[in-house]
Amino acid sequence: MASQRPDVSVIVPVYNCEAWLEALLRSVLDQEGVDLEVIAICDGATDGSLAMLESMAARDARIRVVAQENRGVSATRNVGLTLARGEWIAFADGDDWMKPGALRTWIGHGRQHELDVVIGNGFSFDELPPAANPQPMYERQPWGEICDGRAWLKRTVPNDDWVVCVWLQCVRRNFVAKHGLRFEEGVVHEDIIWALQLGLHAERVGFVREPLYGYRRNPASITNSPSQADVARRAAGYLRVIDALVTAARDPRTDRSLSRILLRQANRESGHLLHVLRKRLNDDELRKAFARQFLQSGYIRVMLKGATNASEVWRALRCWRIYSRFAT
Known part of the structure; x- marks a missing residue:
């Protein structure tokens, strides 16, 4: 290790991504201008990921390998948070890729403006090398500005441009x-709850417009999985996300304008849940249970309170009609 305290700890959850893992790690280890450590947690992978990690760690002391039984991505990232020693914490997924200079740019921006959180930008790709000038994932962040986390939520949630992807967030470890x-363990869509906490607590958030992180479109991800167990986990995750948004909106410390925005996001997430229950979940009893939980929690009223236009009112009424049918 080049220094006792690295500039950045990069946390990498690893689960069955052997085909892409070396490319991701090489893109991180080749980052110039920063002292870094890579905390790679093998989360019960059944392919050759662990052997690859151990081989690379034997050649590069900056890689720290942890092997554990499968616990899920939230628990895995929490292990990384516990072990991280860097001034900053960044995240990467094992099938993704970082452009050269990404970490130096993000950390430099964070230090220059004394930030708690740096929000970066990314792009999607299918194969390496990616396009020379890829389409950015986000267009309407407050580029060039510094704001607190609540202002970030107010500026981006209404535009459906809220950056919840953890791998686009570089966070000061002391913060x-x-x-x-x-991360909330055992929950799918945990990144939304994490990003909500960043927004509620950060005093200084800054933004880097250049797309520096590559997200691989992976058909094997849980969001694309046809497994009914995975689909049920997604549905449960949306219910938990809605609950977290509603709880934050009702907190006495939350001002009225932010409360309304969080309820609007709850309206949107409720629509995502509806899609999962209608199009992806085939188990009638599970569908009934999720619909009853939604209705009994009073989320239709929440959706109506968070609606800001006719489309969102219609979404609430549609959810009421369809969930009521499912629940019987």
Whole structure:
């Protein structure tokens, strides 16, 4: 290790991504201008991912390998948060890729403006090398500005441009420690809850417009999985996300304008849940259970309160009609 305290700890959850893992790690280890450590947690992978990690770690002391039974991505990232020593914390997924200079750019921006959180930009790709000038994932962040986390939520959630992807967030480790931030374990869509906590606590958030992180479109991801167990986990995750948004909106410390915005996001996530129950979940009893939980939690009223236009009112009424049918 080049220094006792690295500039950045890069947390990489690893699960059955052997085909892409070396490319991701090489793109991280080849980052110039920063002292880094890679904390790679093998989350019960059944392919050759662990052997690859151990081989690369034997050649590069900056890689720290942890092997554990499968616990899910949230628990895995929490292990990384516990072990991280860097001034900053960044995240990467094992099938993705970082452009040269990504970490130096993000950390430089964070230090220059004394930020708690740096929001970067990314692009999607199918194969390496990616396009020379890829289409950015985000267009309407407050580029060039510094704001607190609540202002970030107010500026981006209404535009459906809220950056919840953890691999586009570079976070100061002291900020994470100060607020005891952790990923909620056992929950799919945990990145939304994590990003909500960043928004509620950060005092200084800044933005880097250049797309520096590559997200691989992977048909094997849980969001594309036809497994009914995975689909049920997604449905349960949306219910938990809606609950987290509603709880934050009702917090006495949340001002009225932010509360309305969080309820609007709950309206949107409720629509995502509807899509999963209608189009992806085939188990009638599970569908009934999820629909009853949604209705009994009073989320139709929440959706109506968060609606800001006719389309969102219609979404609430449609959810009421369809969930009521499912629940009988």
